[in-house]
Amino acid sequence: MSGSQTPPDEVASFAADGVAAHNMRIVAFPYYNDNPYLDLLYTDARAKGVRIDKSTSVDDAVGQIHELGHGDLIHLHWTTPICQPFPSAQIALRHTMRFCKSVRTAQRRGARFIWTIHNIYPHELPYPRLESLLTRWILRSADDIIVLTKNTPTVVSEHYRIPPEKVRLLPHCSYVGVYPDEVTDSEARAEFGIDRDDLVLGFLGEQRPYKGIPELLGAFERIRADHPTARLLLGGRARAQDLATISALIDNAEGVTSSGGRVPDGDLQKWLRAADVMVFPYRQILNSGSMFLAATFGRPCVLPANAALVSDWAGEEWIEFYPPGNESADEIHAAVKRIMARWDAAHAAALKFAAQNLPRAMALRFSAIAGVVAPATNVRRP
Numbered sequence: 001m002s003g004s005q006t007p008p009d010e011v012a013s014f015a016a017d018g019v020a021a022h023n024m025r026i027v028a029f030p031y032y033n034d035n036p037y038l039d040l041l042y043t044d045a046r047a048k049g050v051r052i053d054k055s056t057s058v059d060d061a062v063g064q065i066h067e068l069g070h071g072d073l074i075h076l077h078w079t080t081p082i083c084q085p086f087p088s089a090q091i092a093l094r095h096t097m098r099f100c101k102s103v104r105t106a107q108r109r110g111a112r113f114i115w116t117i118h119n120i121y122p123h124e125l126p127y128p129r130l131e132s133l134l135t136r137w138i139l140r141s142a143d144d145i146i147v148l149t150k151n152t153p154t155v156v157s158e159h160y161r162i163p164p165e166k167v168r169l170l171p172h173c174s175y176v177g178v179y180p181d182e183v184t185d186s187e188a189r190a191e192f193g194i195d196r197d198d199l200v201l202g203f204l205g206e207q208r209p210y211k212g213i214p215e216l217l218g219a220f221e222r223i224r225a226d227h228p229t230a231r232l233l234l235g236g237r238a239r240a241q242d243l244a245t246i247s248a249l250i251d252n253a254e255g256v257t258s259s260g261g262r263v264p265d266g267d268l269q270k271w272l273r274a275a276d277v278m279v280f281p282y283r284q285i286l287n288s289g290s291m292f293l294a295a296t297f298g299r300p301c302v303l304p305a306n307a308a309l310v311s312d313w314a315g316e317e318w319i320e321f322y323p324p325g326n327e328s329a330d331e332i333h334a335a336v337k338r339i340m341a342r343w344d345a346a347h348a349a350a351l352k353f354a355a356q357n358l359p360r361a362m363a364l365r366f367s368a369i370a371g372v373v374a375p376a377t378n379v380r381r382p
Contacts, residue, residue, distance in 0.1 A: 023071060024051070025050070025072045026074075027055065028054060029055050029064075029075070030055065030077060031077075034262070037173075040173060040362060040363060041363060042366070043363040044363035044364050045366065045372045048367065065102040066105070073370055074106060074111060075370070076142075078118055078119070079134060079135065082095065083127055083134055096130060100137055112144070114143060114370070115144075116145075116170070117146065117286070118287055120155075120286050123208070123284055135159075135160055139162060139163065144166050144369060145162050145163070146168050148169075148171060149171065149287065150312065154311065171362065171365075172287060172362070173357050173359040174292045174293075174295055174353070174355075175292060175293050175296040178296075179265055179296075180269055181297065183270060188273035191270050192257055199229075199340070200230070200231045200233065201230070201277060202232075202294075203216060203234050203236070204271060204293060205280070205290045211282050213234070213246055213249065214249060217232075217253050218329035219328070219329040222329055222332075224254065230255055234257065234258040237261045276299075276300075276340060278291075278294040279302045279336065282303070285308060286308045288309075291303070292354070295353050301318065303322075304321070304322060305321035305323050317342070317346055318349040320336075322335035
């Protein structure tokens, strides 16, 4: 992907304006401890002495932001905790105003504010009007806006406009070297009782409605008609509110193995290496970390041909698209056939892509955008 390379001169220009790292604090919000992307993103900053303050609730984030001063940074990721998880619009508005006020106050003290756009909007949206107002406030107030792909500004433009002078490209990394990778494909299949020649589809990630689990199961039923020994591996947990629905779908399907919860880090290699192809039939998507995990283990991916994905990933040998819609089960089936027909080339392309997008490069790029430089000795915050 053309957006995956970072011009060295651009990195240098950001780093030139950096602050001494051992005096710097970053409030990363929300910071989910089970999301490895966040740990990888801040590895270079941590190594240079930056203190990373984690929070998942808006109340905790506001408390941390109140302590920031000159040279510090507020790094917002997902906006959901700011205004969506509340029982009424009035309470949501109160929390949103507190967050915005705390950010503005910290900026007046010399802190910077950065937003990474992971999604166009949150996937569950009880208060869409408030979310829209919050998004527009963030776009006006943020010092920089991080996008994971070069076409994100165009893709989101029908919803909101990102000021072009604020855009900073920071591609998502692969997970090379992050997870154990010691088992062979045949050993992984043996763990699940899968024969060498069986067709195996895989899915990894939180099992939520917007990720298209019903569509995937429908497509798998079609595939089983052609390949009676085909298997589907569903790795990942379902939220309590989705568990009954998803469990009912899985219980009625033949050839499906579900992890029944989060897959331990050491076992991810088995779920990936046992699969021929990963299928991610998302109903709504801007970015997908699961794609990069699949590429790390050389697994081709089948994805819906929506504007966000096609604009950045069309032409990648390891990705096959299908047109989403009422006939998506048949289209997923056809896409799986196409990617399997070129599996060797797709496998090699996935591994090459992963090797070209390493975690270290992403961490260095973030430090440059954030203004983190190697600490000098005996430097004190003004």
